[in-house]
Amino acid sequence: MNKIKIGLFGFGVVGQGIFQVLSKSRNAHAEIVKICVRSNKPRSIDASYFTTDPEVILSNPEIDLIVEVIDDAAASYKIVKAALQKGIPVVSGNKAMLARHLPELIDLQKKHNVALLYDASSCGSIPVIRNLEEYYDNDLLLEVKGILNGSSNYILSRVFDHQESYDAALAQAQALGFAESDPSFDIEGYDSLFKLVIITVHALGVYVHPDRIFTYGISTIHDSDIRYAREKGVKIKLVAQVVKVSDRKFTMFVMPEFVTPGKYIYSVDDEYNGVVIRGECYDRQFMFGKGAGSLPTASSILSDIMARQHDYRYEYKKQHYLDRPEYTTDVELKVYVRYTETDVLKILHFDRITEQYRGEDGNYVIGYIRLSELLAKREVLRGKDVFMADFQSFFQELDR
Ligand SMILES: NC(=O)C1=CN([C@@H]2O[C@H](COP(=O)(O)OP(=O)(O)OC[C@H]3O[C@@H](n4cnc5c(N)ncnc54)[C@H](OP(=O)(O)O)[C@@H]3O)[C@@H](O)[C@H]2O)C=CC1
Numbered sequence: 001m002n003k004i005k006i007g008l009f010g011f012g013v014v015g016q017g018i019f020q021v022l023s024k025s026r027n028a029h030a031e032i033v034k035i036c037v038r039s040n041k042p043r044s045i046d047a048s049y050f051t052t053d054p055e056v057i058l059s060n061p062e063i064d065l066i067v068e069v070i071d072d073a074a075a076s077y078k079i080v081k082a083a084l085q086k087g088i089p090v091v092s093g094n095k096a097m098l099a100r101h102l103p104e105l106i107d108l109q110k111k112h113n114v115a116l117l118y119d120a121s122s123c124g125s126i127p128v129i130r131n132l133e134e135y136y137d138n139d140l141l142l143e144v145k146g147i148l149n150g151s152s153n154y155i156l157s158r159v160f161d162h163q164e165s166y167d168a169a170l171a172q173a174q175a176l177g178f179a180e181s182d183p184s185f186d187i188e189g190y191d192s193l194f195k196l197v198i199i200t201v202h203a204l205g206v207y208v209h210p211d212r213i214f215t216y217g218i219s220t221i222h223d224s225d226i227r228y229a230r231e232k233g234v235k236i237k238l239v240a241q242v243v244k245v246s247d248r249k250f251t252m253f254v255m256p257e258f259v260t261p262g263k264y265i266y267s268v269d270d271e272y273n274g275v276v277i278r279g280e281c282y283d284r285q286f287m288f289g290k291g292a293g294s295l296p297t298a299s300s301i302l303s304d305i306m307a308r309q310h311d312y313r314y315e316y317k318k319q320h321y322l323d324r325p326e327y328t329t330d331v332e333l334k335v336y337v338r339y340t341e342t343d344v345l346k347i348l349h350f351d352r353i354t355e356q357y358r359g360e361d362g363n364y365v366i367g368y369i370r371l372s373e374l375l376a377k378r379e380v381l382r383g384k385d386v387f388m389a390d391f392q393s394f395f396q397e398l399d400r
């Protein structure tokens with residue numbers, strides 16, 4: 001078997017991990033021949049590997065596979081598109097880019113008969129994309145829900161279980177290479193959102209643009225929210241979910257959730273991710289593993305490189321099913337909203353309020369509200385003095 005010659009884009013946390021795992025793997029008939037980076041800074045390996053000119057890789061006829069792990073979504077889009085247009089297969093970990101451009105990139109794969117693989121883009125080392133694509137190829141799927149972001153989970157674990165400060169935990173997530181270059185993507189929920197968009201394409205065969213999906217993060221979490229959760233014997237986790245709400249409709253959103261001890265994701269801590277896949281005939285299955293970091297992510301990239309040795313590609317079969325569910329935000333959620341100055345009750349129209357509290361360290365309201373209402377008011381809710389979390393809304397009766 002001829003060795004696959006790889007052109008690598010990016011030599012940061014993930015790129016260096018790929019270099020390491022490839023040199024360890026005895027069965028990967030692949031070698032990195034050139035690495036394109038942004039700057040000319042000193043590197044840990046021979047300088048002759050590096051270039052800052054993408055064309056050195058894109059126009060090299062020897063290169064059979066491009067692996068793209070850079071932290072710039074706009075540049076990533078240009079590189080991946082150019083590669084596919086030239087018929088060069090690509091492995092990418094760039095969920096910010098993929099979530100915005102998947103429909104076009106799927107068309108390009110078909111048009112140029114070329115593959116784009118991206119299991120590392122969602123949940124680091126957990127093979128969630130390939131499983132959804134291959135194994136769950138039926139319409140029994142009811143829900144894919146879980147912790148999809150390692151950094152925010154790391155922060156919440158350190159704050160909840162180790163009484164560390166939020167800022168110290170965030171700095172540590174950055175130092176360990178879990179966080180995005182702009183960590184607001186992690187803590188505001190956008191990284192989870194991008195992964196959810198990609199997952200939904202492979203779970204249900206439907207693409208929903210990220211702008212249409214309600215996303216709320218953990219950046220405004222306060223001691224009083226943590227105290228509230230502790231008093232109730234639950235943990236707060238940043239949860240992303242795509243859920244069939246009827247035969248014909250599904251919903252999706254990202255939001256902190258109060259998670260009770262019986263749930264699989266209750267025990268998913270630190271940078272680990274956990275994904276619950278629920279189906280009509282098999283109840284629940286659970287996938288667990290490291291969701292961020294150099295070697296865990298690189299192991300997923302290695303798996304895609306190996307898959308390319310066998311010409312593997314995604315078929316996107318579910319996109320061609322006649323009966324695909326439609327996206328809706330017309331569902332009711334039970335939420336907790338804590339606030340101080342912002343007059344939340346003037347802004348948000350609850351269907352029904354079940355509890356209200358006013359105190360020195362803040363006020364909170366708990367009630368039922370439509371997801372469409374949250375989506376419409378999302379900008380107002382980004383106030384520094386507001387934090388929101390939901391209670392499990394779907395399949396509660398099955399989880400008792
Ligand atoms: N860290 C993680 O745990 C995971 C990350 N990912 C994704 O992988 C990608 C890389 O992440 P990570 O390794 O952490 O990021 P880093 O910031 O550690 O590294 C980014 C790399 O990209 C290079 N780069 C940036 N812009 C360009 C460009 N225009 N052309 C060529 N090279 C460029 C940088 O070059 P230079 O070295 O010169 O600065 C650097 O080598 C991101 O899309 C991220 O979302 C996915 C899963 C997990």
Ligand SMILES: N[C@@H](CC=O)C(=O)O
Nearest residue numbers: 149150151178180292
């Ligand atoms: N920043 C991301 C990295 C992996 O996707 C995370 O924390 O999960």
